[in-house]
Amino acid sequence: MLDPTKAATYQQFRNPDSSFHRDKYASITKLIPNRKSLVAVEVGSGTGIYTKFMVKDFGKVIATDIDAGMTEQASRLFPQAEVIIADGQKMPFQDNSVDVVMGVSTLHHIPDRYAVFREAARILKPGGYVVFCEPNQYNPMTALCQLWYREPALTKAQLRRYAKKAGLHIRKLGTTLLRSPGITKITDHIPGFRLIERLAEAANLGVSVYVVAQK
Numbered sequence: 001m002l003d004p005t006k007a008a009t010y011q012q013f014r015n016p017d018s019s020f021h022r023d024k025y026a027s028i029t030k031l032i033p034n035r036k037s038l039v040a041v042e043v044g045s046g047t048g049i050y051t052k053f054m055v056k057d058f059g060k061v062i063a064t065d066i067d068a069g070m071t072e073q074a075s076r077l078f079p080q081a082e083v084i085i086a087d088g089q090k091m092p093f094q095d096n097s098v099d100v101v102m103g104v105s106t107l108h109h110i111p112d113r114y115a116v117f118r119e120a121a122r123i124l125k126p127g128g129y130v131v132f133c134e135p136n137q138y139n140p141m142t143a144l145c146q147l148w149y150r151e152p153a154l155t156k157a158q159l160r161r162y163a164k165k166a167g168l169h170i171r172k173l174g175t176t177l178l179r180s181p182g183i184t185k186i187t188d189h190i191p192g193f194r195l196i197e198r199l200a201e202a203a204n205l206g207v208s209v210y211v212v213a214q215k
Contacts, residue, residue, distance in 0.1 A: 007069030010070065014047075016049050018181035018182070020177060020184050021049055021053070022053070025053045027176040027210075028104075029131060031212050032212075037059050038100055039100070040054055040062070040098065041062045041064065041091070041098050041102070042081075043064055043103035044065055044103045045071070046065060046074070047070050047077065048063060048077050048081070050102075052078065054102070055078055058100065062083075064091070065085065068085055088106065089111075094123065095122055095123060096123070099124070099125055100124075100129045101123065101130050101131070102131040102132070104132075105133065105135065108134055117163055121167055124215040127214060129213070130168055130214070131211070132210065132211055133176070133210035134154040134209055135154065135207070135209075136153060136175050136205070136208055138155065138204055138209075139153075139175070139178075139200075139206060142207045142208070145180075156174075156211070160173055160211065170211065171212045172212040173209075175205065175210070176201055176210060177201070178197040178200040
């Protein structure tokens with residue numbers, strides 16, 4: 001088994017070229033306008049699976065991770081981004097200084113998840129966006145996978161609670177996709193699969209749960 005916590009095997013584990021990541025990114029960022037003019041901070045960037053999309057989309061990207069091995073790889077792979085070591089529970093940015101704070105599969109690794117939302121609210125400019133996307137506790141496949149790796153999965157209710165406690169205004173809560181990065185070469189060619197996926201998302205059974213909130 002590949003170890004998803006090690007920088008040396010993270011890229012291989014995550015299948016970065018999978019349509020899973022492209023489609024997830026498109027789904028969770030669609031409410032953010034005028035991205036080319038915005039400064040975005042990525043929390044828990046890992047080796048840059050989503051930094052890859054952000055550097056093409058935003059005016060400036062600051063990718064952060066607490067692991068030096070992850071940031072080293074991300075910096076090498078995506079020199080367009082500013083990559084730094086930072087803890088999402090206490091971010092090294094001034095108040096009201098960035099436009100977007102985003103993290104994918106980050107919060108479930110962090111002990112104090114509310115602290116991340118509180119920090120995001122602090123560093124965001126008025127009107128700025130917070131986007132977090134996490135494994136969905138109510139999707140059986142996700143729940144089993146998280147149990148295997150001894151990691152928690154989250155719910156929309158939890159994300160709503162964290163965002164509201166931080167004083168953020170919820171723009172959207174949802175679930176997204178019904179596939180994993182490893183099986184997209186199959187699902188991409190199944191007729192009607194996207195319709196099934198949309199039905200699963202509407203029923204709160206997508207593999208990932210996400211929140212989009214605004215300061």
